[in-house]
Amino acid sequence: MVAQAELPGKVFPVNLANQLSVAPGEIKDYLIKKAGEAVAKDEILAENKPLIKWFKTEIRSPVAGTIESVSSVTGQVLLREPPRVLQLLAYVNGAIVETIPQQGVVVETTCSLVQGIFGIGGETSGEIVMAVKAPDEPLTPSHITPAMKGKVVIGGSFLSADAMKQAKAVGVAGLVVGGIHDEDLRALLGYDLGVAITGTEQVGFTLILTEGFGTIPMAAKTFKLLSAHAGQKASISGATQIRAGVIRPEIIVPQAEAQTTKATQSQREGICCGDPVRIIRDPLFGRIGDVSALPTELIKIPTESEVRVLEVTLSDGSRVVVPRTNIEVIEGA
Amino acid sequence: MTVSTSTPPNIDRPLNVIVATDCGSTTTKAILIEKVGDQYRQTYRGEAPTTVEAPFEDVTRGVLNAIAEIEELSGRKILDGDKIITPCRDDKTGVDIYISTSSAGGGLQMMVTGVVQNMTGESAQRAALGAGAIVIDVLAANDGRLPHEKIERIRTMRPDMILMSGGTDGGAVTHVVEMAEYVAAAEPRPRFGVTYKLPLIYAGNKEAQPQVKKILEDKSALVITENIRPVLERENLAPARNKIHDLFLEHVMQQAPGYKKLIEMAGAPIMPTPAAVGLIMEAIAKREHLNLIGVDIGGATTDVFSVFDGVFNRTVSANLGMSYSVSNVLAEAGLPNIMRWVPFTIDEQTLRNRIKNKMIRPTTIPQTLDELQIEQAIAREALRLALIHHKSLATGLKGVQQERTISDVFEQQTSGKTLIDMLNLDLIVGSGGILSHAPRRIQSMLMMVDAYEPTGYTRLSVDSIFMMPHLGVLSTINEKAATDVFVRDCMVYLGTCVAPIGQGKDGVVCADYDITWPDGKTMKEQLRFGELRLFPLEASTQATVKVQPAKGVNMGAGAGVAVTQQVQGGVVGLLLDGRGRPLRFSSDQQSRVVALTKWFKAVELYPEPNVER
Numbered sequence: 001m002v003a004q005a006e007l008p009g010k011v012f013p014v015n016l017a018n019q020l021s022v023a024p025g026e027i028k029d030y031l032i033k034k035a036g037e038a039v040a041k042d043e044i045l046a047e048n049k050p051l052i053k054w055f056k057t058e059i060r061s062p063v064a065g066t067i068e069s070v071s072s073v074t075g076q077v078l079l080r081e082p083p084r085v086l087q088l089l090a091y092v093n094g095a096i097v098e099t100i101p102q103q104g105v106v107v108e109t110t111c112s113l114v115q116g117i118f119g120i121g122g123e124t125s126g127e128i129v130m131a132v133k134a135p136d137e138p139l140t141p142s143h144i145t146p147a148m149k150g151k152v153v154i155g156g157s158f159l160s161a162d163a164m165k166q167a168k169a170v171g172v173a174g175l176v177v178g179g180i181h182d183e184d185l186r187a188l189l190g191y192d193l194g195v196a197i198t199g200t201e202q203v204g205f206t207l208i209l210t211e212g213f214g215t216i217p218m219a220a221k222t223f224k225l226l227s228a229h230a231g232q233k234a235s236i237s238g239a240t241q242i243r244a245g246v247i248r249p250e251i252i253v254p255q256a257e258a259q260t261t262k263a264t265q266s267q268r269e270g271i272c273c274g275d276p277v278r279i280i281r282d283p284l285f286g287r288i289g290d291v292s293a294l295p296t297e298l299i300k301i302p303t304e305s306e307v308r309v310l311e312v313t314l315s316d317g318s319r320v321v322v323p324r325t326n327i328e329v330i331e332g333a
Numbered sequence: 334m335t336v337s338t339s340t341p342p343n344i345d346r347p348l349n350v351i352v353a354t355d356c357g358s359t360t361t362k363a364i365l366i367e368k369v370g371d372q373y374r375q376t377y378r379g380e381a382p383t384t385v386e387a388p389f390e391d392v393t394r395g396v397l398n399a400i401a402e403i404e405e406l407s408g409r410k411i412l413d414g415d416k417i418i419t420p421c422r423d424d425k426t427g428v429d430i431y432i433s434t435s436s437a438g439g440g441l442q443m444m445v446t447g448v449v450q451n452m453t454g455e456s457a458q459r460a461a462l463g464a465g466a467i468v469i470d471v472l473a474a475n476d477g478r479l480p481h482e483k484i485e486r487i488r489t490m491r492p493d494m495i496l497m498s499g500g501t502d503g504g505a506v507t508h509v510v511e512m513a514e515y516v517a518a519a520e521p522r523p524r525f526g527v528t529y530k531l532p533l534i535y536a537g538n539k540e541a542q543p544q545v546k547k548i549l550e551d552k553s554a555l556v557i558t559e560n561i562r563p564v565l566e567r568e569n570l571a572p573a574r575n576k577i578h579d580l581f582l583e584h585v586m587q588q589a590p591g592y593k594k595l596i597e598m599a600g601a602p603i604m605p606t607p608a609a610v611g612l613i614m615e616a617i618a619k620r621e622h623l624n625l626i627g628v629d630i631g632g633a634t635t636d637v638f639s640v641f642d643g644v645f646n647r648t649v650s651a652n653l654g655m656s657y658s659v660s661n662v663l664a665e666a667g668l669p670n671i672m673r674w675v676p677f678t679i680d681e682q683t684l685r686n687r688i689k690n691k692m693i694r695p696t697t698i699p700q701t702l703d704e705l706q707i708e709q710a711i712a713r714e715a716l717r718l719a720l721i722h723h724k725s726l727a728t729g730l731k732g733v734q735q736e737r738t739i740s741d742v743f744e745q746q747t748s749g750k751t752l753i754d755m756l757n758l759d760l761i762v763g764s765g766g767i768l769s770h771a772p773r774r775i776q777s778m779l780m781m782v783d784a785y786e787p788t789g790y791t792r793l794s795v796d797s798i799f800m801m802p803h804l805g806v807l808s809t810i811n812e813k814a815a816t817d818v819f820v821r822d823c824m825v826y827l828g829t830c831v832a833p834i835g836q837g838k839d840g841v842v843c844a845d846y847d848i849t850w851p852d853g854k855t856m857k858e859q860l861r862f863g864e865l866r867l868f869p870l871e872a873s874t875q876a877t878v879k880v881q882p883a884k885g886v887n888m889g890a891g892a893g894v895a896v897t898q899q900v901q902g903g904v905v906g907l908l909l910d911g912r913g914r915p916l917r918f919s920s921d922q923q924s925r926v927v928a929l930t931k932w933f934k935a936v937e938l939y940p941e942p943n944v945e946r
Contacts, residue, residue, distance in 0.1 A: 194661030304772035
């Protein structure tokens with residue numbers, strides 16, 4: 001736990017003037033409690049003083065809390081519930097290196113980091129367990145065993161709706177796979193996801209896609225990295241936001257200091273020949289290859305648009321020409 | 334500069350070289366405008382990724398990069414390190430002014446409140462939309478939510494600003510004060526920055542001002558302005574809109590990364606992009622005395638503007654767009670509505686996956702013709718839905734008889750009728766990537782015709798390379814420069830669409846038409862239902878078209894009544910649309926594909942081989 005806060009409680013307005021049938025300006029005369037005082041649930045807030053006792057009206061508090069304000073214009077009393085205590089967990093193991101007043105803390109850890117492309121569900125953690133043997137093997141219900149309860153399960157190319165059900169039944173903490181079908185996502189969420197702002201879904205587990213929608217083998221490098229950390233504790237988050245501040249889902253595996261080597265990645269400028277890339281648009285969606293040429297002039301593609309392109313040599317040796325915006329460089333290679 | 338946008342600065346020096354940028358959510362686009370002889374022309378263009386995100390977190394980085402590209406292309410030295418050289422030092426050094434618009438960081442997000450939802454609530458919504466904001470919620474005393482639900486809603490939404498309205502001057506104060514109490518109880522937090530107070534504009538019943546001030550003064554950065562609905566019969570939106578612009582600059586923009594620097598760099602106030610586009614649309618309509626609909630379809634949002642009989646309206650459909658929001662178009666329109674525009678069959682699963690993949694990787698572009706056709710099908714639906722949204726808000730005042738100078742034009746029996754009248758529409762202006770950058774201009778034209786279903790005679794145009802925002806802000810400081818560039822470099826006239834209203838069996842005569850071409854030659858033919866015909870007609874020329882509709886078919890003057898009009902040409906030409914209004918599709922998939930293929934072929938919408946598929 002890195003922080004604790006008391007979130008202001010919910011507010012409940014009670015219109016005393018209406019309920020007592022008096023003018024808003026007069027409610028002060030009928031109030032039993034004053035602004036700032038605490039009230040219990042069903043405690044009397046105000047009552048009238050009729051000549052005959054039978055006609056007495058008592059207004060009771062619908063909630064326990066304090067009286068926030070009394071308005072003589074609207075005849076309303078605002079009640080506020082007691083504050084809710086929120087404990088904020090650190091999410092990853094590490095050391096606090098900075099405290100930002102009124103905002104948060106910076107946690108530093110030496111770790112392996114894998115960024116996904118899309119996810120659902122919030123922060124969770126668990127031991128990494130490899131459910132499949134190869135990155136192009138789909139994750140089926142038979143792969144998911146009761147022993148995977150509370151763990152982060154790594155699949156291969158595809159996660160079916162049945163496997164999702166099984167994962168939920170078993171109670172896995174998280175699933176990391178290459179792709180899923182949009183239809184299955186819709187069935188899982190119960191609605192069609194319109195805008196990619198996720199992280200608060202409650203579907204029983206956190207789901208991270210590393211490649212996209214459809215059946216797409218997980219990048220070999222990602223699969224290898226995760227395999228290397230099988231058995232270790234990982235912190236994962238499915239939160240994705242592809243607008244106004246891009247957030248991608250992540251898998252963080254904190255390391256003991258001795259195991260790590262200093263990252264040597266230097267600041268790169270643009271794409272270069274020989275860079276490993278992934279094609280991110282149909283008809284070759286998900287294919288991986290190396291950049292083999294970077295023509296500078298604009299080229300007319302089949303849609304008749306003139307765009308900047310590059311040539312990719314795929315793993316089978318074939319060469320394809322792709323618009324530059326339709327590839328992504330595989331980082332850390 | 335943090336002066337009010339309602340009072341643009343007085344610039345006494347001559348403005349011969351102008352550099353303007355638009356900081357969008359993904360790219361920053363810069364254009365250079367130079368005075369060549371007596372006229373202003375847009376000469377060079379540069380773009381760079383917007384840099385409001387980590388690791389840069391400084392919007393000026395992207396601005397400088399985009400300007401650097403102009404420097405390279407033009408050979409003019411504009412930058413001196415991180416500074417823009419102003420004014421011009423000589424023919425090849427500096428610019429006279431730098432101006433900018435911005436929609437980065439999700440634009441301006443507002444929450445508005447009113448007393449009655451479709452009266453003051455709607456007026457407040459129109460004020461906010463007109464100022465270039467995205468309205469994230471409208472709260473009203475009668476919105477059907479319980480008080481504690483309203484408070485919860487205000488707490489969970491994190492707007493950039495709140496506009497409160499309600500009540501006519503001298504009317505009851507209770508409901509307005511009640512709403513102020515809810516807002517105060519919710520203690521709303523701004524979206525950016527934890528250290529500043531949320532800007533809140535009160536533009537309601539003036540009698541309630543003291544109470545509202547007492548309740549909200551300590552909890553927000555409260556600004557009080559004139560009532561937006563002083564009497565039921567009249568809206569007074571300008572003061573509230575000006576205050577929104579001022580607060581946008583003073584509070585919201587100051588919090589966004591690097592904007593303080595950007596404001597100092599600019600020679601005129603930074604405007605929200607949609608407000609600038611709105612200005613230019615309004616200017617066209619006024620100058621040419623037109624009724625127009627303008628649309629700017631972006632990656633995240635689609636903005637629709639309309640000017641009918643001088644009344645300007647703007648709406649923003651926050652989640653209809655071609656990249657970030659593409660999946661929402663599918664969710665809102667439904668798969669069958671998108672598929673009706675696709676001239677081949679594709680299984681649902683593949684299409685759904687493709688659309689979601691575009692959502693998670695929004696910067697990709699269609700590489701094959703199939704993909705382009707699917708994107709343009711989605712664009713048609715996004716445009717159609719955004720116009721439906723616009724029609725529902727661009728209305729006369731509800732609940733009262735209208736008191737407007739143009740009131741005679743409209744029927745007074747029902748109040749709150751939409752102002753959008755497709756028969757009186759003169760011009761449709763399209764802007765945004767999918768329309769401005771379509772490989773063939775006919776594709777832009779047909780997307781708009783299919784989505785809007787114009788009736789009678791309607792002219793269409795597109796923004797050549799997306800520079801309307803730049804020209805909008807330029808028009809506040811130099812009207813002539815903005816007009817010159819707009820006419821010569823920005824607006825590309827596509828042509829005119831002629832579409833009779835009515836429906837009939839395919840092949841049955843819909844109308845007889847006579848066309849007198851610019852060279853004096855004439856042509857007499859028949860337009861049949863289910864037909865689409867395209868005739869070349871150059872941009873600067875006009876033709877006279879007489880349409881004699883068949884029995885039961887209407888060209889705007891009544892069923893069967895002939896209408897003759899001079900029509901303007903364009904880069905596409907004259908489009909005769911006999912597909913009927915409203916457009917109907919066969920429920921049989923095969924016949925639908927046959928019809929689409931026939932139409933697309935008739936206007937050479939796509940390159941030949943794939944139309945044949």
